[in-house]
Amino acid sequence: xxxxxxxxxxxxxxxxxxxxxxxxxxxxxxxxxxxxxxxxxxxxxxxxxxxxxxxxxxxxxxxxxxxxxxxxxxxxxxxxxxxxxxxxxxxxxxxxxxxxxxxxxxxxxxxxxxxxxxxxxxxxxxxxxxxxxxxxxxxxxxxxxxxxxxxxxxxxxxxxxxxxxxxxxxxxxxxxxxxxxxxxxxxxxxxxxxxxxxxxxxxxxxxxxxxxxxxxxxxxxxxxxxxxxxxxxxxxxxxxxxxxxxxxxxxxxxxxxxxxxxxxxxxxxxxxxxxxxxxxxxxxxxxxxxxxxxxxxxxxxxxxxxxxxxxxxxxxxxxxxxxxxxxxxxxxxxxxxxxxxxxxxxxxxxxxxxxxxxxxxxxxxxxxxxxxxxxxxxxxxx
Amino acid sequence: xxxxxxxxxxxxxxxxxxxxxxxxxxxxxxxxxxxxxxxxxxxxxxxxxxxxxxxxxxxxxxxxxxxxxxxxxxxxxxxxxxxxxxxxxxxxxxxxxxxxxxxxxxxxxxxxxxxxxxxxxxxxxxxxxxxxxxxxxxxxxxxxxxxxxxxxxxxxxxxxxxxxxxxxxxxxxxxxxxxxxxxxxxxxxxxxxxxxxxxxxxxxxxxxxxxxxxxxxxxxxxxxxxxxxxxxxxxxxxxxxxxxxxxxxxxxxxxxxxxxxxxxxxxxxxxxxxxxxxxxxxxxxxxxxxxxxxxxxxxxxxxxxxxxxxxxxxxxxxxxxxxxxxxxxxxxxxxxxxxxxxxxxxxxxxxxxxxxxxxxxxxxxxxxxxxxxxxxxxxxxx
Numbered sequence: 001x002x003x004x005x006x007x008x009x010x011x012x013x014x015x016x017x018x019x020x021x022x023x024x025x026x027x028x029x030x031x032x033x034x035x036x037x038x039x040x041x042x043x044x045x046x047x048x049x050x051x052x053x054x055x056x057x058x059x060x061x062x063x064x065x066x067x068x069x070x071x072x073x074x075x076x077x078x079x080x081x082x083x084x085x086x087x088x089x090x091x092x093x094x095x096x097x098x099x100x101x102x103x104x105x106x107x108x109x110x111x112x113x114x115x116x117x118x119x120x121x122x123x124x125x126x127x128x129x130x131x132x133x134x135x136x137x138x139x140x141x142x143x144x145x146x147x148x149x150x151x152x153x154x155x156x157x158x159x160x161x162x163x164x165x166x167x168x169x170x171x172x173x174x175x176x177x178x179x180x181x182x183x184x185x186x187x188x189x190x191x192x193x194x195x196x197x198x199x200x201x202x203x204x205x206x207x208x209x210x211x212x213x214x215x216x217x218x219x220x221x222x223x224x225x226x227x228x229x230x231x232x233x234x235x236x237x238x239x240x241x242x243x244x245x246x247x248x249x250x251x252x253x254x255x256x257x258x259x260x261x262x263x264x265x266x267x268x269x270x271x272x273x274x275x276x277x278x279x280x281x282x283x284x285x286x287x288x289x290x291x292x293x294x295x296x297x298x299x300x301x302x303x304x305x306x307x308x309x310x311x312x313x314x315x316x317x318x319x320x321x322x323x324x325x326x327x328x329x330x331x332x333x334x335x336x337x338x339x340x341x342x343x344x345x346x347x348x349x350x351x352x353x354x355x356x357x358x359x360x361x362x363x364x365x366x367x368x369x370x371x372x373x374x375x376x377x378x379x380x381x382x
Numbered sequence: 383x384x385x386x387x388x389x390x391x392x393x394x395x396x397x398x399x400x401x402x403x404x405x406x407x408x409x410x411x412x413x414x415x416x417x418x419x420x421x422x423x424x425x426x427x428x429x430x431x432x433x434x435x436x437x438x439x440x441x442x443x444x445x446x447x448x449x450x451x452x453x454x455x456x457x458x459x460x461x462x463x464x465x466x467x468x469x470x471x472x473x474x475x476x477x478x479x480x481x482x483x484x485x486x487x488x489x490x491x492x493x494x495x496x497x498x499x500x501x502x503x504x505x506x507x508x509x510x511x512x513x514x515x516x517x518x519x520x521x522x523x524x525x526x527x528x529x530x531x532x533x534x535x536x537x538x539x540x541x542x543x544x545x546x547x548x549x550x551x552x553x554x555x556x557x558x559x560x561x562x563x564x565x566x567x568x569x570x571x572x573x574x575x576x577x578x579x580x581x582x583x584x585x586x587x588x589x590x591x592x593x594x595x596x597x598x599x600x601x602x603x604x605x606x607x608x609x610x611x612x613x614x615x616x617x618x619x620x621x622x623x624x625x626x627x628x629x630x631x632x633x634x635x636x637x638x639x640x641x642x643x644x645x646x647x648x649x650x651x652x653x654x655x656x657x658x659x660x661x662x663x664x665x666x667x668x669x670x671x672x673x674x675x676x677x678x679x680x681x682x683x684x685x686x687x688x689x690x691x692x693x694x695x696x697x698x699x700x701x702x703x704x705x706x707x708x709x710x711x712x713x714x715x716x717x718x719x720x721x722x723x724x725x726x727x728x729x730x731x732x733x734x735x736x737x738x739x740x741x742x743x744x745x746x747x748x749x750x751x752x753x754x755x756x757x758x759x760x761x762x763x764x
Contacts, residue, residue, distance in 0.1 A: 030477075045477045048430045095412075095427045097482045103489050103602065104609045112485055116609060130599075130606045133531065137519040139543070149515060161521070161638045217512075220485065224512045227486045227498060256543045 030073065032101040033088075033116050038081050040116065042088070043101070044074040049092045056088035057113075057364060065090075083123035084366055085188065087113035106186050108365070109177035110220075110230030124195070125373050126188045131198035132158030136190045138180075140218075141252040145245035150211055151218035152249070153180045155190045156257070157197055157204040166258045168380040169206045170291075171249070172372075173270025173277045177232040179219035180211040183372075186365050187271075192373055202376040206257055210249050212270075212277055214241045238273060238298075240305025243280045250288065263321065267379050269293025271368045272336070280307055283314040290324040291379050295371045296334050296363050299343045315352055325378055326354040329371045333362035412455065414483040415470075415498050420463050422498065424470070425483070426456040431474045438470035439495075439746060447472075465505030466748055467570065469495035488568050490747070491559035492602075492612030506577070507755050508570045513580035514540030518572045520562075522600075523634040527627035532593055533600035534631070535562045537572050538639070539579055539586040548640045550762040551588045552673075553631070554754075555652025555659045559614040561601035562593040565754075568747050569653075574755055584758040588639055592631050594652075594659055596623045620655060620680075622687025625662045632670065645703065649761050651675025653750045654718070662689055665696040672706040673761050677753045678716050678745050681725045697734055707760055708736040711753045715744035 032043040042054055044065065052074040053062040058081060065074040074090075087106060089096050098105050099114040106115050117126055134157045140149045157167065172189060174182040183189045189207060196202035213234035217223040220230050236242075254261050266289045270278040275297020282292045284307050301308035326347075330340045347354055357374065359367050414425040424436055426447065434456040435444040440463060447456040456472075469488060471478050480487050481496040488497050499508055516539045522531045539549065554571060556564040565571045571589060578584035595616035599605040602612050618624075636643050648671045652660040657679020664674045666689050683690035708729075712722045729736055739756065741749050 047475050048432050050430045093429050095482050097479050098494075100477050100479045102609075103492060103494055103612060105487070105494070107485050110485060112480075112487065127608065128600075128604065128606050130530070133522040133533070135519050135521040137517050139517040140515040140540075148512070151515070158522075218510075222510065224510050226509065227484075230485060 030101045032099050033114070035116055035118065038083075038118055038120075039077065039079045040081060040086075040118075042076045042078075042090075042099070043068075044090055044092075044099070046074055046092050047072055049074065051093055053091040054088060055091060055096075056086065057366060058084075058086050062091060081118050083118045083120035085115060085117045085123065085126045085369060087115045087365075089113055108182075108186055109232055122370065122373055125192050126369060127195075128191055129195055129198070131194060133194050134158050134190055134197075135160065136184060138222075139256075141249070143245065143248060145241075145248055146214060148217055150216075151180050151222065152211070152252075153184050153209040154253075154257070155184070155193055155207040155209075157193065157206070159204070160206075160258075164258070166260045167204060167206045168265035168267070169208060169253060169257075169259050170267040170269065170376075170379060171208050171210070171246075171278075173210070173212055173268070173274030175270070175272030175274050175296075176237065177230070178274075179213060179216060180209050181219045181222075183209045187369055187372060189372065192369065193376065196373070196376050203380040205376075205380065206253070206259060208249065208253050212242055212274060213237055214239075238276060238302040240280075240303060240307040243277055243284065243307045244305075246277075246281045247285065263287055263290045264324070265380060267291030267293065267325075269295065269327075269372075269375060270297070271295040271371075272363065273298060275299075276302075280311075283311055283318050286314065286318040286321045290322060291327075292323070292325065293327045293371070293375045294329070294340075295368050295375075296330050296336055297328070297340065297343075298336055299339050312350065315347075315350065319352060323353075324381075326352070327357065327375055327378065328354055329357035329359065329367070329374075331359045331361040331363065331367045333360070334367075335363055412483045414481050415496070417498055417500065420465075420500055420502075421459065421461045422463060422468075422500075424456075424458045424460075424472075424481070425450075426472055426474070426481070428456055428474050429454055431456065433475060435473040436470060437473060437478075438468065439748060440466075440468050444473060463500050465500050465502035467497060467499045467505065467508045467751060469497045469747075471495055490564075490568055491614055504752065504755055507574050508751060509577075510573055511577055511580070513576060515576050516540050516572055516579075517542065518566060520604075521638075523631070525627065525630060527623075527630055528596060530599055532598075533562050533604065534593070534634075535566050535591040536635075536639070537566070537575055537589040537591075539575065539588070541586065542588075542640075546640070548642045549586060549588045550647035550649070551590060551635060551639075551641050552649040552651065552758075552761060553590050553592070553628075553660075555592065555594055555650070555656030557652070557654030557656050557678075558619065559612070560656075561595060561598060562591050563601045563604075565591045569751055569754060571754065574751065575758065578755070578758050585762040587758075587762065588635070588641060590631065590635050594624055594656060595619055596621075620658060620684040622662075622685060622689040625659055625666065625689045626687075628659075628663045629667065645669055645672045646706070647762060649673030649675065649707075651677065651709075651754075651757060652679070653677040653753075654745065655680055657681075658684075662693075665693055665700050668696065668700040668703045672704060673709075674705070674707065675709045675753070675757045676711070676722075677750050677757075678712050678718055679710070679722065679725075680718055681721050694732065697729075697732065701734060705735075706763075708734070709739065709757055709760065710736055711739035711741065711749070711756075713741045713743040713745065713749045715742070716749075717745055 034041040055062040068075040214236040275294040416423040434447040437444040450457040596618040657676040
């Protein structure tokens with residue numbers, strides 16, 4: 001009864017005092033998205049809008065929502081969605097907004113999206129389960145190459161803090177416009193790792209997610225730059241600087257964490273620009289990694305730099321040092337498909353062994369989450 | 383030139399392929415908020431809206447925005463704002479949205495808010511500066527009292543990972559409707575700590591931010607419950623359970639981090655319900671803490687439980703064990719003001735020494751950030 005009194009007191013406070021914070025709640029009059037099994041209803045209260053579009057990552061083009069007779073709200077229903085994590089926005093008379101009825105949003109480059117999950121199948125790996133969880137840390141290292149501190153996201157598996165053993169390390173790199181937060185937020189990396197490790201499908205490992213934009217110290221809003229607009233193409237990107245200095249990140253991790261410090265226990269993988277980085281870094285550090293993953297990678301050098309030269313000879317050296325896995329994945333509709341096809345043809349002609357995974361869809365996070373889920377079980381098995 | 387080519391390629395991709403992700407950008411046609419010194423302009427493109435309100439935490443009531451002649455956009459300007467971190471939302475014909483032109487949002491309980499910072503004065507402590515940064519970790523501990531894993535946010539100061547020294551610990555508790563993410567996100571705790579420590583104003587310390595809702599394993603969206611609606615008043619809150627089991631959190635921290643394990647190096651503080659928790663936990667563990675901070679606290683027991691009984695005797699024991707600081711703060715307009723006044727009168731009558739800080743405004747994060755900024759320099763000085 002006392003608890004009810006407190007609640008009543010605070011509720012009165014909500015109603016009466018505008019300046020009282022910590023008491024905000026979404027207006028529950030509009031529930032959206034409403035997920036029931038594989039069907040999802042979307043609802044938006046925008047009484048004066050002339051047109052509302054739903055733009056969603058499971059549809060090729062935005063679809064118009066319709067005004068529902070019963071309550072004058074904008075409505076759309078997607079049926080029989082396959083398991084997965086999905087994102088969407090509304091466009092109201094030309095202005096893009098996230099769903100005002102949901103608090104679950106993600107930032108991708110310079111835009112927010114509302115997200116939800118359809119459970120089942122591989123998407124259960126994207127859901128937080130009642131299993132042991134690893135730790136996710138935002139940590140800064142001093143980059144002597146760049147002359148300033150830079151931020152990393154680091155995942156340590158459940159049991160890391162209480163044990164003494166050392167772990168293998170995966171370096172997991174984001175794409176253009178991304179940053180050190182992308183793989184864990186958009187990519188659900190720590191959730192996927194927790195699930196695969198708990199199920200015995202992946203080896204317990206440390207995962208390091210650095211910031212691949214040399215000009216950034218950290219993600220937008222998390223650095224001394226302040227609350228700046230997001231720059232899709234940061235200066236000093238894909239010019240060899242980041243790849244050349246990657247050794248200092250490995251040094252930092254090896255001196256601050258209990259790692260196995262040999263190539264058999266190191267992997268590097270990345271999406272898009274992160275695939276580009278992984279391709280060149282692994283070839284230029286041929287004794288550092290035995291596992292390489294290129295997810296929807298850009299391949300062709302975007303600048304002139306020694307790190308991008310003599311790649312054939314470097315790849316041969318990488319192979320001669322005992323590569324265990326060279327894994328390439330891309331979607332059929334990806335705009336980098338042809339670039340990757342050329343790489344595959346070239347590697348085949350060189351007799352360079354690799355595993356190829358072709359998926360549906362294009363250059364998008366639904367593929368990158370899937371690739372990570374498939375790639376992790378292949379690591380550190382030897 | 384190569385970089386320009388890549389950019390052009392990707393830009394074309396943006397234009398031509400809807401399903402390509404990782405390439406989203408906010409429409410820069412509407413820049414909002416636009417902060418120039420202490421003036422802020424707000425702009426919203428909502429061509430068919432009948433009424434748009436700006437609801438902001440620096441104004442007592444929502445204000446109507448006006449339609450600007452030149453471009454038909456909704457406009458408002460706030461002038462001469464004092465330094466601080468501010469939050470706001472728009473209300474468009476009854477529907478609350480965050481600013482579609484900004485990616486900088488915070489969740490408070492069940493609602494998102496757009497935020498910005500006016501620099502200067504104490505608000506510089508809320509801005510990320512080019513100084514050494516601590517690490518922020520999301521970590522899980524097994525609660526034997528509750529029978530399930532629960533998540534903590536832990537701040538370790540710059541230098542923790544590279545050194546061997548031990549640190550004092552502040553336990554920093556959130557309010558009702560909050561969770562283990564609240565103090566670091568809404569409260570800017572790690573930013574404030576970095577700044578005060580780098581300036582020599584606060585001792586380097588570990589700060590532990592647990593989840594005070596017994597029924598929650600972690601913040602909404604971060605537990606096996608999934609993407610649920612936010613429950614402002616969680617079950618099993620303010621009933622003595624959390625306070626009784628607080629020792630297991632201290633044990634976890636003392637066994638996993640390099641801490642000084644004595645009362646002279648432990649502090650506990652919290653806001654609102656977290657002040658309530660701090661008040662009862664410190665009194666019931668009289669040899670555990672020498673520093674206590676009650677920020678806009680609820681005080682009167684909300685349930686019947688031994689932890690809430692015999693408080694006078696418990697406070698005397700706490701004092702006798704050598705309390706260094708008992709710090710109480712509240713805003714003049716806070717709805718808990720009378721409750722705190724009664725506590726002050728009672729403590730004075732008991733000759734229980736405390737420091738009192740009365741601020742302007744009410745039950746809101748602008749006060750709690752300020753209180754933290756003032757409280758941290760007082761800790762661990764003996």
